[in-house]
Amino acid sequence: MCRHLAYLGPPRALAEIVTDPPHSLYEQSYAPRRGTDGVVNADGFGIGWYPPGDRAGPVRYRRAVPIWADANFPGLAHLLRSGAVLAAVRSASPGNSLEESAAAPYALGRWLFSLNGFVERWESLPGDTGESLSAADLLTMEAHTDAALLWVMVARRLTAGAPAGDALAEVARLTAAARPAARLNLLLTDGRAIAAIRRGASLHYRRTSDEVTVASEPTTDDRDWQEVPDQSLLLTTQHTAEIAPL
Template sequence: MCRHLAYLGPPRPLAELLTAPPHSLYEQSYTPTVNADGFGIGWYPPDDGAGPVRYRRAVPIWADANLPGLAAVISSGAVLAAVRSATPGTSHDESAAAPFALGRWLFSHNGAVDRWDLLPADTGEPLTAAELLGMEAHSDSALLWIMAGRRLTAGRSPGEALADVARRTLAARPAARLNFLLTDGNSIAATRHGDTLWYRPAGREVTVASSPDTDEPGWQEVPDHSLLLATRHTAEIAPL
C-alpha cells in the first residue's frame, strides 16, 4: 500500500511536514510497510497565481540525497505528497509517482485496482485516444486520475468527481482499495475505501494523512467508505 498526506495552512517548510514529525511520511516509507517504488511532492508557491510545482523520483524517499536540503528551504501553505508501493504490472519510472496534476489540481491514490487496464470498458466509459496518449504512466492510479480529471474538467465539484469515480470503480471491482487525495491549494477532497485515512484540524490548518504523523491530540479517523471535504477552517464527512 502507498502512503500519502495533504496539508493546508500557514506556510511551513516541507521538512516540518514530511521528514521531521515522529511518524512522518518519510518514516512511513519503510514502516509499518515498505513503500520503496518512488515518491512525489507537490506544493503551491506563496504567489497565489503560481503552481503547483512537483518533485517526483523513482527511488525510495530515503535514497534521495537532494531531498533534505530542498525540504529545509522550500515552504508552502498547501502540500500533497506520497510514497509509493507499486501495483504489480504498473510503471516503475517517476511518471507513476503521485501527485498527478491537471491545471491547479494535484491528485494521489493509495490502494489498488485489479485488472485496472480493463476498467474503462467495464465501467462503460472508454478513454478517448487523447486521454490514452495523455496518461502520465501505465498504472491504476494514473487511470483513476484520468477518470477524475474528466469530471473536474466537465465542472463537477471535487467531492462529486471523486465519489463518482469510486462508486463506478467499486461497481466493477468490488475488491478495489480507493483512498484518494485531491487538492487545488485551497481545499482537500479525500475518499477512504479499504485503507486507513485520518485528519487533524488545528486552528487555521488541516492535515489529511494515511496515518497520524504525530502523537499530538486531535487526530480523527475517517470512517471506511466515506468522503472527506476539508479547508483550512472546516471539515465535513459524508458517506460515499
C-alpha cells in the same frame, strides 16, 4: 501499500510537513504503522506544493527511488516553503510501471491527485464501468498505472465542471462496482481545499485553528487526529470539515 498526505495552513518548510514529524511520511516509507499490505514504500515518492503567492499552479518533485535514497531532498525540504502540499511515498502493485512519472502526485492545472490503494485488472476498467475514454484521454496518462487511469477519469469530470468531491465519489463508486476488491483512498487538492475518499485501508485528518492535515495515518501522537470512516468522502479546508457516506 502507498502512504500519502495533504496539508493546508500557514506556509511551512516542506521538512516540517514531510520529514520532521515523529511519524512522518518519510518514516512511513519504511515503517508504516497502519499499512495493510507490504513492508516498505520504496518504489518512488513525490511532493507537490504551491509556492506562496504563486497563482500559476503547483510545482512537483518526483523520483523513482525511495525517499530515503534521495540525497538532494533533505536540503530542498528545509529550503522550500508552502501553505499547501500533497506528498506520497509509493509501493507499486504488480502490473504497474516503475518510472518516475508513475509517482504521485499527478497534476492538471491547479489540481494534485494521489491514490493509496490498488485496482486489479485496471487496464480494462473503463470498459467495465462504461467510461468512454478517447485516445486523447488515454494519451494524457502520465504512466502505466491504476492511479494514472483513475486520475484521467477524475480529471475529465473536473474539467467538465464537477465539484471535487463529486468527481472523486463518482469515480470511486464506478470503480468499486466493477472491482469490489479495489482499495481506493484518494486525495485531491487545488491548494485551497482537500477532497479525500476512504474505501479500505486507513485515512485520518487533524484540524487546528488554522491548518488541516489529511493522511493515511497520523504523523504525530496528538490525540486530536480523527479517523475517517470507511466508505466515506471527506471535504475539508483550513477551517471546515465535512464527512459524508459514499
